Amino acid sequence: MSATLSMLRSAPRTAVRSYSSSFQPQRKVTILGAAGGIGQPLSLLMKLNPLVSSLSLYDIAGTPGVAADVSHVNTLAQVSGFAGEEQLGKALEGSDLVIIPAGVPRKPGMTRDDLFNINAGIVKSLSAAIAKFCPNALVNMISNPVNSTVPIAAEVFKKAGMFDEKKLFGVTTLDVVRAKTFYAGKANVEASEVDVPVVGGHAGITILPLFSQVTLKSKTLSDEEIKALTKRTQDGGTEVVEAKAGKGSATLSMAYAGAIFADACLKGLNGVPDVVECSFVQSSVTELPFFASKVRLGKNGVEEVLGLGPLSDHENQGLQSLIPELKASIEKGIKFAKES
């Protein structure tokens, strides 16, 4: 995390250096939904990433303005804006990484699953375009409900005959970011030095932080404190939705989390060793076909899906409780993609 922050802080200088270095691979990153609440700050953060040489910003409307604005930042990436379905192919062509924050966000009182009816269709059509125009790209799915949108994309890719399970990722990094922040606050340690795996899925009780595996323990927290931290991490999205009172869900912290995960994917593609992040991927860690756990990233995307490690009794119970809900959300996505 601190490495990412320092990367962001030093981006302009680093970018100038990498401009002149011939060995830096040229990477095209495309953001679908780039004019939205997440899309705009994420576009800025990706413009700061020295691993990005071409930044393609797509939305149904509003992207020319966002692209013009972001393009004035003095870093390496060349920025292009595309608006409307007829420009989607051009936006996607040649992409190494496609990030998808396209879709509607929650309002107070809604669950992520309440977004399914609108977002499933959006994700399905964008996935079909990815299959057609950049079948080799890594895909970072942010659109909710992630527990269903990732299986939808997988199904669309299978139908198109180009599914590669190593290249499809549900972005659960914000759960990890929250778990680290909340733990650090409670244990009174530096947030940047804390690491906590978060496994399962990305909705309510399917979000399972493994605080028993936290890297920096300054003092042992009580079972009650761990239970409260678990609940706060699971409800982190709702906390923001309620505070925004009808004006959407997490955008700034999500853009930060999305930029961290995209950076990890790009580092993996570039052959940087030992890049590990949690993500919701095709998995055999449990009986479910998709599951979030630590994943080692490499030159082809997922290099290795890592196991869960030892769990506390509380975490084991959480794992058993989340399976039925996560299973139903995965099946709902698969059914939608097969039948629509």
Ligand SMILES: NC(=O)C1=CN([C@@H]2O[C@H](COP(=O)(O)OP(=O)(O)OC[C@H]3O[C@@H](n4cnc5c(N)ncnc54)[C@H](O)[C@@H]3O)[C@@H](O)[C@H]2O)C=CC1
């Ligand atoms: N995975 C995660 O941890 C998180 C996921 N999210 C999800 O991210 C999604 C986006 O959230 P916000 O940016 O706040 O919403 P927003 O409404 O501010 O932006 C969404 C953007 O998507 C665009 N869009 C809609 N249909 C499109 C299409 N067919 N092609 C391209 N763009 C399209 C809209 O024009 C809009 O600009 C929501 O589904 C939200 O629930 C939000 C926070 C965290």
Ligand SMILES: O=C([O-])CC(=O)C(=O)O
């Ligand atoms: O809660 C929401 O609707 C948005 C989201 O996924 C999050 O903030 O984790």
